[in-house]
Amino acid sequence: MAKATIKDVAEKAGVSVKTVSRVLNDEPRVKPSTKEKVEKAVAELKFKRNPLACGLRSNQSFVVTLIYSNPNPGYIYELQNGILSQCSKLGYHLQLQPCDYKDPNLLEIIEDLIEHTPQDGLLLTHPVCDNQAVRELLVKKGMPFARISTFREDKNSPGVYCNDKLAAIEMTNHLISLGHTKIAFIKGHPDFGATEKRYLGFLEAMKSWDIEVNPTFVKEGAFTFASGEEAARKLLIQKDKPTAIFSSNDYMAAGVLKVAAQLGINVPTDLSVVGYDDTPVSQQIWPSITTLRQPIFELAQTAVNQLVKKIKKQDISEQDIEFKCELITRASAGPIKINK
Amino acid sequence: MAKATIKDVAEKAGVSVKTVSRVLNDEPRVKPSTKEKVEKAVAELKFKRNPLACGLRSNQSFVVTLIYSNPNPGYIYELQNGILSQCSKLGYHLQLQPCDYKDPNLLEIIEDLIEHTPQDGLLLTHPVCDNQAVRELLVKKGMPFARISTFREDKNSPGVYCNDKLAAIEMTNHLISLGHTKIAFIKGHPDFGATEKRYLGFLEAMKSWDIEVNPTFVKEGAFTFASGEEAARKLLIQKDKPTAIFSSNDYMAAGVLKVAAQLGINVPTDLSVVGYDDTPVSQQIWPSITTLRQPIFELAQTAVNQLVKKIKKQDISEQDIEFKCELITRASAGPIKINK
DNA sequence: TTGAAAGCGCTAACAA
């Protein structure tokens, strides 16, 4: 069974090829009765357009490329699922382009990509989307793109992001509501915009309750298990220990749990530990980690919508769309012990 | 700057388009000097072929589709990386098709996919590749495919897999070499071929050392954290406890660690726990989990090679290519306590 | 509201 072509449909419907094309593209000025005839023929022949031919002629490809440089497989997995779900609704395909955001050739790689692979638009995840040179290149080349989990605003491109600061405030308030005041904070990797936003949220919440932040309670981290471990070791051998540790992500929180276990500190009775991101590990560890979940799937879907609007040169009502994180309480954080 | 076409190259090199096409396709019977001229023109114009046009004309798309139904993001992530790396070498693109292996419409979804999306071949991961109806459909439709991590042989398609049985033997031997004889085993989900292979390896190793397997030491699991927890609870409240637990994957091993911690059983001094798959969690937990690592990246690369050979109708010397797992010793397993 | 013809960039078939 050779695949049906537009010609077969035209013949079957008794109209010209062009008319079929008009129906397929939802162009106006087609008589309803004609449209019906064509649609019937399409259905009977199980006709689907050859995307290659469409792309060739109209200089479109219905492909969008996801550029990512993120060591968190769970995040990428969920992101892809969200993108795929929306792409398939809108008739687009997804191309993957992993990269290293620190690669000195990043700009050339991206330039090569947009010059030589057919695609209609790009989805950039952080931290690549926060790279100004990359954004400028894309604007110069006229390649539509949308930013995901971004931390820099940009008038030339739409973006979606989670309000990290707000979420960090909520988490800090949660710890305070459990009675904690001696709260330590482990920062993330300085290359990531989230690092600062999360820290600022922590500071703001502490300030709003007039709780002083002990400078020895703030440690640098790097979003890795080992960096969480190291920070925790410093925090927990101090004479004046915190009663709660807010880690900027779950990997580091897992590192904190390790150190606590080694030092014989019981979590959550002697120490509350919270993380960020709702990474799979936060449920696969004991105690399971109280954390903040980004709606990654929805973020991704919305980014695709924004990108497709941009591709089709439609109005983008909101340039940067904000999402909220969800506080997920698990076993690693609890009320402070009174008789301490 | 409009993109250069094959016409521009032909003009610049002073030859016909067909000659350029010959050079691009590495066809024989081109005079070396002509070839050089063309290659120079290609380089100067930074010409790259328009894949859409190639695909349309030659009825190829240089797209391969990965069909997966696997809840382990780390596995998929690594698999994609391996596939992408090899695809880019061979000039192919990757399309993603997540699915649910239990979906009653799976067959129709795949039929629709191969009928209506241009692609040259399919990569099937387990358990989808072990579905005979799916394989028969693809053979019937003449769509080339390769199987990844497969457990059924198939004369009509190439495949790559890890020798799970061998790996399980190695792990069991490892535990035995640490002095353990009271070894429990938690099986995986019965829908996955790995489940049986891993169990058989365990049994074989035990038998080879003439160690009897206590039937109460074998529990059903489902590859989930909760199922590991449940199995461990049953195992560890018995009067006659095992001194080591071999979990069929890391998620379940993490569940075992939780129960051990709750029951005050120290790992690894009082109990050794080992897993399988080298999932990220195995390093993000304390004690870190001794496990088996599949060379997923290499598996994926090889599968792409096999598939492309199949697409190009080249000889496939080896139909099913075997890989070995690597035993990774971490903190969760140690020598048995003598003075028990 | 509809159609005829041209052509997107490339390769296959055939000819020279």
Added chain:
DNA sequence: TTGTTAGCGCTTTCAA
């Protein structure tokens, strides 16, 4: 060894 011509399946332009 190289070139000419046609055409993949569709959309665009222009005309009716």
